[in-house]
Amino acid sequence: MNTAATPATPRIRGFRRVIVLCAGVVLFVAGCGESGTDSSAESTTTRPPASQPAGGGAEGAPAPTTPEPAELAAWQQIEVTDANGETFAIGDLVGRPVLVENFATWCGNCRKQLGDTQTAAAAAGESAVFVALSVETELDASDMAEYAQQNGFTDIRFAVMSDDLLGAMYDAYGNTALNPPSTPKIAVASDGSAGELVTGFESPEKLRSALGLS
Amino acid sequence: MGEYLEAFALGNAAILGNVCMLPLYPGLFVLLADRVEAGASRRSIRWMGVLVLAGVLVAMIALGGIVYLLSKTFSDVLGVLLPVMYALVAVLGVLMILDRNPLGRLRGAQVPLLSSPSGTAFTYGLAMGPLTLPCTGPLIISAFVLGGVRGTGVLGDSLVYFLFFGLGFGWPLVLLPFLAAPAQARLTRFLTSHHRGITLLSGVLLLAVAFIGWWVDIRPN
Numbered sequence: 001m002n003t004a005a006t007p008a009t010p011r012i013r014g015f016r017r018v019i020v021l022c023a024g025v026v027l028f029v030a031g032c033g034e035s036g037t038d039s040s041a042e043s044t045t046t047r048p049p050a051s052q053p054a055g056g057g058a059e060g061a062p063a064p065t066t067p068e069p070a071e072l073a074a075w076q077q078i079e080v081t082d083a084n085g086e087t088f089a090i091g092d093l094v095g096r097p098v099l100v101e102n103f104a105t106w107c108g109n110c111r112k113q114l115g116d117t118q119t120a121a122a123a124a125g126e127s128a129v130f131v132a133l134s135v136e137t138e139l140d141a142s143d144m145a146e147y148a149q150q151n152g153f154t155d156i157r158f159a160v161m162s163d164d165l166l167g168a169m170y171d172a173y174g175n176t177a178l179n180p181p182s183t184p185k186i187a188v189a190s191d192g193s194a195g196e197l198v199t200g201f202e203s204p205e206k207l208r209s210a211l212g213l214s
Numbered sequence: 215m216g217e218y219l220e221a222f223a224l225g226n227a228a229i230l231g232n233v234c235m236l237p238l239y240p241g242l243f244v245l246l247a248d249r250v251e252a253g254a255s256r257r258s259i260r261w262m263g264v265l266v267l268a269g270v271l272v273a274m275i276a277l278g279g280i281v282y283l284l285s286k287t288f289s290d291v292l293g294v295l296l297p298v299m300y301a302l303v304a305v306l307g308v309l310m311i312l313d314r315n316p317l318g319r320l321r322g323a324q325v326p327l328l329s330s331p332s333g334t335a336f337t338y339g340l341a342m343g344p345l346t347l348p349c350t351g352p353l354i355i356s357a358f359v360l361g362g363v364r365g366t367g368v369l370g371d372s373l374v375y376f377l378f379f380g381l382g383f384g385w386p387l388v389l390l391p392f393l394a395a396p397a398q399a400r401l402t403r404f405l406t407s408h409h410r411g412i413t414l415l416s417g418v419l420l421l422a423v424a425f426i427g428w429w430v431d432i433r434p435n
Contacts, residue, residue, distance in 0.1 A: 104351070106292050106347075143289060163363045166356060166360060166363070167363040174217050175356075175357075175371070176224065178352075178372075180353070181349050181353075
């Protein structure tokens, strides 16, 4: 069962129905608007990964409540090429905790969060890996490398998602994982088990804590 | 539905954290003031925010589709598009300060779409839509890429998600005219007696928005 990937429904058709629906949503969610200067930081939401064992498939299969340790999700097994031209998959990094952060180069929130991620990564050294994945699948690796260098994100491993990885992320976590302004992040334990999707700004201390670092 | 509500809530959170929607407010205020002064019907005023937001969302989806079809990224496009857009915002601000309101002049346009209040509002949203791309562009592109690898069902799901996100950060635009409509008589009196001050303030706000946009979006890239 994939709770994140709700299929498109013909229910939402027609401008008028959308307006009516959204008016209801506005009334319902109006109280959710944050106050304060750093609203996004307070907007942290979480989404558990949809169960998707290695090999993908299994659509409609019952979801185990707790994923098997070290059983890698499909998205963890898809290879990407980093800014240095090295190919790797998140699953290759088993043995160390990994923070995966999805971003876009023109996204102001992403840049702000990556600044804190860089601080956490610099402090963590070799004890953890911090990976930033561009959701812009057509982004040139050299542009990404330039972006990382210009912003001083020297301790984060940058890579561009492939179309397949984008699809697998969607299957596992839904659209929010591909919404850069919400600064989506996933902490992967050193045994390879992926945690929940977390959104909103996270301080370097919180990021380190999420990875089990002191 | 839960994910759509989440998208709406994330859109709410994006209102204060991003400058993307800022450029739309002074212009909408000017449009609104112009229509109120022109004695437009309460009904047409009420829906102006909805139409501006509809224009913005349509522009974003259209641009996303074009960028996807061209196999480009927004990084390729925004480097050129955003400076031009923010320069236009700055020019609009200067014109307002000089009391030459180009948005008000649209009322006399011979093009039917521009001469009606609703058409002007929608067109204004279309024109300003690209300014919101740093916030929403990647999401739109992802929707089209997902559609390519997972089919039209997923494309539809992702676009609906995007619409809810857009509504989440655009609902104050919708609310503003709804609040203005019932107070139309008082507003008309106020706008008539403070016309110059309002255009001056709107111009200054637009210039400020152009500067903030340059500082936050263009300068770091």
